[in-house]
Amino acid sequence: TQLLEQSPQFLSIQEGENLTVYCNSSSVFSSLQWYRQEPGEGPVLLVTVVTGGEVKKLKRLTFQFGDARKDSSLHITAAQPGDTGLYLCAGGLGNLIFGKGTKLSVKP
Amino acid sequence: DVKVTQSSRYLVKRTGEKVFLECVQDMDHENMFWYRQDPGLGLRLIYFSYDVKMKEKGDIPEGYSVSREKKERFSLILESASTNQTSMYLCASSLLGGDLYEQYFGPGTRLTVT
Numbered sequence: 001t002q003l004l005e006q007s008p009q010f011l012s013i014q015e016g017e018n019l020t021v022y023c024n025s026s027s028v029f030s031s032l033q034w035y036r037q038e039p040g041e042g043p044v045l046l047v048t049v050v051t052g053g054e055v056k057k058l059k060r061l062t063f064q065f066g067d068a069r070k071d072s073s074l075h076i077t078a079a080q081p082g083d084t085g086l087y088l089c090a091g092g093l094g095n096l097i098f099g100k101g102t103k104l105s106v107k108p
Numbered sequence: 109d110v111k112v113t114q115s116s117r118y119l120v121k122r123t124g125e126k127v128f129l130e131c132v133q134d135m136d137h138e139n140m141f142w143y144r145q146d147p148g149l150g151l152r153l154i155y156f157s158y159d160v161k162m163k164e165k166g167d168i169p170e171g172y173s174v175s176r177e178k179k180e181r182f183s184l185i186l187e188s189a190s191t192n193q194t195s196m197y198l199c200a201s202s203l204l205g206g207d208l209y210e211q212y213f214g215p216g217t218r219l220t221v222t
Contacts (some may be wrong), residue, residue: 033210042112042198042213043151088151094139094158095166096211100150 002027004089006099014107016078021102023089024071030093032072034063037101039087079106111135112214114199120220127186129217131199138204140182141211142166142174144195149197157182158204189221 023032023100031050035043047056049065049072056063061082062075076083084106090096115130133140142154143166153166155174163174171193175183182201188192196218200211 031209035213040216040218041214042200044212045212047208090211092209094209095141095156096209097155098151100148 002029002092002097004091004097004099006087006089006102008102009100010103010105011105012105012107013079015080016076017106019079019104020073020075021087021104022071023099025091026070028069029091030069032065032069032089032091033096034072034074035088035090037088039085043086043088070108076104079104081106081108112199112201112212114197114214114217116217117215118218118220120222121186121189123190124222125189127189127219127221129184129197129199129219130213131182131188132180133182133199133212134180135201135212136179137201139202139211140176140181141200141202142182142184143198143200144168145198145216146195147214151222154184155207169204178198179186189219191221193219194221195219 005024015087033048034046037043047063052067052069054065064073086101086103090098090100112133141156143151152168157163157176173185197212198216202211
């Protein structure tokens with residue numbers, strides 16, 4: 001059974017700090033997606049990584065796919081209160097497997 | 109932009125009532141999904157559909173049924189609501205085939221069963 005484990009589960013930081021969250025599996029994925037979910041809303045797709053070793057940037061967010069395509073990381077530079085939310089990684093073929101997420105709180 | 113809409117943002121129902129949750133997508137996606145999301149348990153797949161009139165059970169189908177009469181619409185039905193079905197319900201859609209399997213979610217329905 002494929003599983004995606006995300007860490008840390010919770011993260012509370014001050015505005016301006018940098019942070020990294022992780023998504024790990026013992027299985028190989030053909031692609032991984034990252035979503036952000038704000039309180040009371042549905043998840044919104046941020047990015048899909050496909051190639052092992054790939055790095056994608058979305059403004060202050062940097063996403064990396066591991067060389068072996070078993071793990072991914074999300075790095076946020078100079079976090080802002082608007083980055084607050086639940087960050088989910090997901091992967092699979094057709095039916096996605098979702099990690100349980102990292103709940104990020106950025107305090108002004 | 110893909111748009112997925114859900115019929116209600118908030119719903120309060122009584123135990124034993126029949127509940128309909130509607131989901132509509134406007135991007136001609138073949139695949140549609142229903143999840144529930146609970147604290148500590150993450151997203152759990154209830155049912156999915158790869159085509160009109162087709163449905164497949166997900167990980168937690170008990171107590172739920174679905175209907176897909178048109179490509180753009182996927183309905184989740186709680187035949188007799190129970191308090192343990194109080195949850196956030198999320199609908200999603202995606203394209204069939206391709207390499208990315210990206211899903212696009214609606215805003216969710218927060219259902220409370222009393």
